[in-house]
Amino acid sequence: MAASDELRFPEFEEAAELLAAAPGATTASASERPSHTALDVGPGYEEAEPGEDADNAELLGGQKQKQPRSFWTFEYYQAFFDVDTHQVLDRIKGSVTPLPGRNFVRHHLRNNPDLYGPFWICATLVFALAISGNLSHLPEKRASPSFHYSPQFHKVTIAATVVYCYAWLVPLALWGYLRWRQGSGARAGTYSFLETVCVYGYSLFAYIPAAVLWLIPAAWLQWLLLAVAALLSASVLALTFWPLVRADGRAAALALLAAVVALHALLAVCCKLYFFQRPPSAGPAPSPLHATLGTEPHRSRAPQHFANLSQAASSRQ
Amino acid sequence: MAAAEGSGVGGAAKPLFAGLSDVSISEDIPVEGEITVPVGSQSPDEDYSTLDEPVRDTIMRDLKAVGKKFVHVMYPKKSSALLRDWDLWGPLVLCVSLALMLQDGSADSKDDGGPQFAEVFVIIWFGAVVITLNSKLLGGTISFFQSLCVLGYCVLPLTVAMLVCRLVLLAGSGTVSFIVRLIVVIAMFGWSTLASTAFLADSQPPNRKALVVYPIFLFYFVISWMILTFTPQ
Numbered sequence: 001m002a003a004s005d006e007l008r009f010p011e012f013e014e015a016a017e018l019l020a021a022a023p024g025a026t027t028a029s030a031s032e033r034p035s036h037t038a039l040d041v042g043p044g045y046e047e048a049e050p051g052e053d054a055d056n057a058e059l060l061g062g063q064k065q066k067q068p069r070s071f072w073t074f075e076y077y078q079a080f081f082d083v084d085t086h087q088v089l090d091r092i093k094g095s096v097t098p099l100p101g102r103n104f105v106r107h108h109l110r111n112n113p114d115l116y117g118p119f120w121i122c123a124t125l126v127f128a129l130a131i132s133g134n135l136s137h138l139p140e141k142r143a144s145p146s147f148h149y150s151p152q153f154h155k156v157t158i159a160a161t162v163v164y165c166y167a168w169l170v171p172l173a174l175w176g177y178l179r180w181r182q183g184s185g186a187r188a189g190t191y192s193f194l195e196t197v198c199v200y201g202y203s204l205f206a207y208i209p210a211a212v213l214w215l216i217p218a219a220w221l222q223w224l225l226l227a228v229a230a231l232l233s234a235s236v237l238a239l240t241f242w243p244l245v246r247a248d249g250r251a252a253a254l255a256l257l258a259a260v261v262a263l264h265a266l267l268a269v270c271c272k273l274y275f276f277q278r279p280p281s282a283g284p285a286p287s288p289l290h291a292t293l294g295t296e297p298h299r300s301r302a303p304q305h306f307a308n309l310s311q312a313a314s315s316r317q
Numbered sequence: 318m319a320a321a322e323g324s325g326v327g328g329a330a331k332p333l334f335a336g337l338s339d340v341s342i343s344e345d346i347p348v349e350g351e352i353t354v355p356v357g358s359q360s361p362d363e364d365y366s367t368l369d370e371p372v373r374d375t376i377m378r379d380l381k382a383v384g385k386k387f388v389h390v391m392y393p394k395k396s397s398a399l400l401r402d403w404d405l406w407g408p409l410v411l412c413v414s415l416a417l418m419l420q421d422g423s424a425d426s427k428d429d430g431g432p433q434f435a436e437v438f439v440i441i442w443f444g445a446v447v448i449t450l451n452s453k454l455l456g457g458t459i460s461f462f463q464s465l466c467v468l469g470y471c472v473l474p475l476t477v478a479m480l481v482c483r484l485v486l487l488a489g490s491g492t493v494s495f496i497v498r499l500i501v502v503i504a505m506f507g508w509s510t511l512a513s514t515a516f517l518a519d520s521q522p523p524n525r526k527a528l529v530v531y532p533i534f535l536f537y538f539v540i541s542w543m544i545l546t547f548t549p550q
Contacts, residue, residue, distance in 0.1 A: 074453075081454040084524040116455070120532060127539055134546070151546040153432040 080115040080194065088117055095202035098235035104202070105195050105240055113194040118201020122167050125204055128211040129163075130156040133275030136215055155275065166267050167204060171196040174260070178244060181252075190244060199240050206233040207268060214276055222272065230268045234261040383407045390470045393512040400463050400516065408469020411476050412441045415540075418479045419547055432543055440543075444536045445469060452521060452529045459520040468533070471513035475537065478505035479544045486549055498545060506541040510534055 070076060094108040102108075134152055171193070178190040191199075210229040214222050238257045245253040367375065383406050416437035432440070449464040457464075482498045513533055521529045 078454050078456070081451075081456075083528070085527040086524075088528060116451070116528060120451075120535075123532075124535060127535065127542075131542055149546075149548055151431045151543075151548070153436060153543075 077115075080113070082112060083114045083116055087112075088114075091117055091202050092121075092205050095236055096206050096232050098232060098239050100239065103240055103243060104199055104236055105191055109195055109198060113192070113198040115194070115197070115201075118167060118197055118204075121201055121205050121208070122163050125208050125211065126156065126159045126163050128208050129159045129271055129275050132211050132215050136217070136276050139217060159271075159275065162267075162271070163204070166263075167201055168197065170263055171200045174241075177256070181245075181248060199237065203233040203237050203264070206230075207271070210268070211271070211275075214272065222276070226268050226272055230265045234264045237261070237264060379404070379406065383410075386466075386470050387473060390473050390512050393515045400459070400467065403460075403463045403466035405462070405466060405469065408441075408445075408466065408472065411469060411472045412438060415441070415472065415476050415479055418476075418483060419543060431547055437543065440539065441469075441472065444539070448532045448536055451532055452517065455521065455525050455528055457517075457521045457529065459517065464517065467513055467516045468536070471509045471516075471537075472540065474505040474508040474512070475502075475540050475544060478502050478541075479547070482544060482547060483549075486547075490548065502541050502545045506537050509537045513537075 091104075091108045094102070094104055105113075130152075133155060137152075138149065175190070175193045175196045182190050206229040210225045213225050216222070237260050241257065241260060242253070245256050382402060382404060386404075386407055416434045419431060419437055420434060445465050445468040448468060449461055452459065452464060453461065478501050481501050485494050485497050485501075488494060510530075510533060514530055517533070518526055518530065
C-alpha cells in the first residue's frame, strides 16, 4: 500500500556495501567509523568516549590519552595529579639515584608527569630550611650570655620565595632554551614544560635530609652533606638532559649541563649560608639535645658544660 | 495513519479513535478540585518554621551545632555528622583565638619575632584551601567546604595546647616548662592529625591515602612549630 511505504524501514545501501566488503567486521554503533573497531589499544582505552576520533589514533602503545580539555576546567588540572603513592615514592627514589642508563623522564615519569611531587617537595623543603635554620641558632646563641631566642618567622617567607622561584623559573628558562634550539634547526629534542618542572621538583628532594642534618654543628659535615646532596641531584638532572643536547655539539651541551649543575649547587650554597649563618663567636657547640633545655641559671651542670666547651674552643683556636 | 491501519485490519467501518476529535468538555461536569500532596516531614522546612522563633533559639541552635562538632573532634569516631552539616564558624573562632594568642611573641626587632596575626591567619586558611584542593585533585569525593570544615575544627586540640603553653609560660620559662610544653604540643599535634585523618581518609581512593595524609601532617606540624616556639617577651 502507498501509505505503508512510509513506514517501511529504509535500507542503507552504504552499510550493505560495507558489510558485503568485510563480512567479518563488527559494527558497534552508528557514530563510530568501521576502522575504529579494529584498534587494540592499551589500558587507557576504557576512558575513551566513542566520539573522540582524533585521539584514538595515538592510543597504540598503551599511553595515557590526553584529551584537549579547557584550561579553565577542574579536570584539566586533575590530569596532573594522576599518581599513586607507590609511584611518587618510586620517583623520589629515582631522583637521588643517578644511574647512567636511566633517564628520569623516560624511566620514571613515562609520559605521566605530575605536579604533586614538585609542589609538596618544595613546601617541605621550605619548612625544613626555615625550621632547622632556626633550630641551628639555638646552640650557638646559647654560649653567649645575652641569650634571646627569636622564632624568626619571616625566614619562612624568604625560603618560600627562593625555593618556588627556583623550582618554576629555572625549568621555564631551560625549557625555553631547548625549544629555541629545537626551533632553530638543531637536532636537540625537548621535554614538555611539565616534565621539566617535574624533574626539577623531584631533584630538590635531596636537599630535604641535608637541611635537616645541617643541624649537626660540625662545619666539615655540613659542607660534606651539601656536596653529596648537590652532586646526587645535579647528576640526575645532568643525566636527564644529556640525551637531549647530545646531538647539539659537545661545547654547547657541556655548557648547558654546567649551567644546570652550577645553578643547582648555587641554590644549596645560598640556602646554607643564609639560613644557617654562623654567629661571629663561633665554636664547637654542644649537641642540640643539650642546647634545647632551658636556661635556668641555677642548674649547675649546664653552665659548666658550656664553660668547658667554650674554653676548649678558644684553646683550639 | 493509525486509523487507516485499524480499518485495514478490522475491516469495520468505524475508525478506532475517530471520536476523540469530537470530545469536548461539557459545562456541567465540574473540573475543579483540590490537589493536596502530603508534604514529607523528613527535613523540616527552614523558612517555614524559624521565622517566628525567638532570637535566642536561633543563636543557640548554631552554638549547639558548633559545640557538637567540638565534641566530635575531641572524641573522633567515624561519624558523618561533622561532614554532613558543615559550618565555618568553629574554624573561624579557633583561628582567630589561636592567632590572638600567638601575638606579642618575642621580638628583638619587628622582623625577628614570631608570626604576625595576618601570617597565622593566612597560613591556616590558605593551608587548608591548598590541602583541600590537593585532595580533590587526587580524586577525593569530599566537597570543598566539608574539607575546610574538618581541617578547621581539627585545629581545636592545638588551640588547647596553645592555651596550656601560655599558662605554663606564666609559671616560668625554664627547662621543665619547655619539656612540659613539648609533650603537650606533640600530644595535641598527634591528636589533630589523627582526628582529621579519621574524618578525611575515607573519602580518598585507597591507593592515594598517604598522598593525602602527608600534607595534613605538614600543616599541623607547622602550626605546632609556631605554638612551640612562642616565647613571650
